Amino acid sequence: MKAALLKAFGAPLVVEEVADPEPGPDDVVVRVFASGIDGTDLKLLDGFGYTPELPFIMGHESAGTIESAGSRVKRWKPGDRVVPYNFVIEPEDPWYRTEREQLCQNLAGILGVRGANGGYAELLCVPARQLIPIPHGIAFADAAVHCDAGLTALHAVRRARLAPGETALVIGVGGVGAFAVQFACIAGARVIAVEKTEAKRDWARQLGAAAAMSGADIARTIPDLTGGRGVDCALDIVGTRDSMQGCIEAVMPGGRIVIVGYTPDWFSISGKKLAQNELEMIGARAGSRQELAQALALTAAGRVRSIVTDTAALADVNDALARLRSGLVLGRLVLDCASGRA
Numbered sequence: 001m002k003a004a005l006l007k008a009f010g011a012p013l014v015v016e017e018v019a020d021p022e023p024g025p026d027d028v029v030v031r032v033f034a035s036g037i038d039g040t041d042l043k044l045l046d047g048f049g050y051t052p053e054l055p056f057i058m059g060h061e062s063a064g065t066i067e068s069a070g071s072r073v074k075r076w077k078p079g080d081r082v083v084p085y086n087f088v089i090e091p092e093d094p095w096y097r098t099e100r101e102q103l104c105q106n107l108a109g110i111l112g113v114r115g116a117n118g119g120y121a122e123l124l125c126v127p128a129r130q131l132i133p134i135p136h137g138i139a140f141a142d143a144a145v146h147c148d149a150g151l152t153a154l155h156a157v158r159r160a161r162l163a164p165g166e167t168a169l170v171i172g173v174g175g176v177g178a179f180a181v182q183f184a185c186i187a188g189a190r191v192i193a194v195e196k197t198e199a200k201r202d203w204a205r206q207l208g209a210a211a212a213m214s215g216a217d218i219a220r221t222i223p224d225l226t227g228g229r230g231v232d233c234a235l236d237i238v239g240t241r242d243s244m245q246g247c248i249e250a251v252m253p254g255g256r257i258v259i260v261g262y263t264p265d266w267f268s269i270s271g272k273k274l275a276q277n278e279l280e281m282i283g284a285r286a287g288s289r290q291e292l293a294q295a296l297a298l299t300a301a302g303r304v305r306s307i308v309t310d311t312a313a314l315a316d317v318n319d320a321l322a323r324l325r326s327g328l329v330l331g332r333l334v335l336d337c338a339s340g341r342a
């Protein structure tokens, strides 16, 4: 198969022929049709954060069809359309049973991130229990971006406990934020989006945000937009000191701050403000296997607009990564991993 190999941190990926993966008895091989790329891939490329053993195949947002299955796999047949859930965990694990797989500290791997090759390739081998069927009517590229962006956004909106009529601030409208704006709207919230460029703010409005502004305008504009009260909830999908400061300025007494994005930044917040305003600080990481299926179901029901704004062939993966790094990608850039095939 053709695959894009990470052979050295800080160097371009190498697209070349490698041996096809051999499924074990409980594994399936998926023919990959689409694979999303995002900021985590840039961190991997730079050797910042996760440092998998090399050579490694990145790609943690993939979709495709069943190519072949191991001898003990009963559920899937060739041609079935699937997405893999990224967190590889043993079914005996308590975090598996409580459907909070992403909190397990003892993961066998995270597809395309560490311990398990991902979808920047024509074929992907995963344990069969990782797979979720793609509902009818969803294109591979759109299904793929649910594996991380859609899943993370749905989980964050759940953690936010948004109720109809509430106002939610969403800081950062990239892939996760584009889904978060839409899921928050579905939850009945009025959404205010925060982004740097007018192009992104315009996109946020198209996705359902009632208003959009730059981070510098939060302190001045949020009181006007909320009758002086502040927002019920702020979702921080950026995770810098500045974005957290924006959340703290924006939330009303009793408000919730959901922290989804993170960077090396640390935050400081007044203990008095936290206590006396009964603020809630809520972390959110990715989501569960169930939430992946639920996010796909919302899209299948026609309630979510596509966030895929760019595509590139697998062979052009380095150009695609450079385009993402340049900040020119509006939503998600998705690799077409089948384009070179006859």
Ligand SMILES: [Zn+2]
Residues within 6 Å of the ligand: 038, 039, 040, 041, 060, 148, 149
């Ligand atoms: Zn990601």
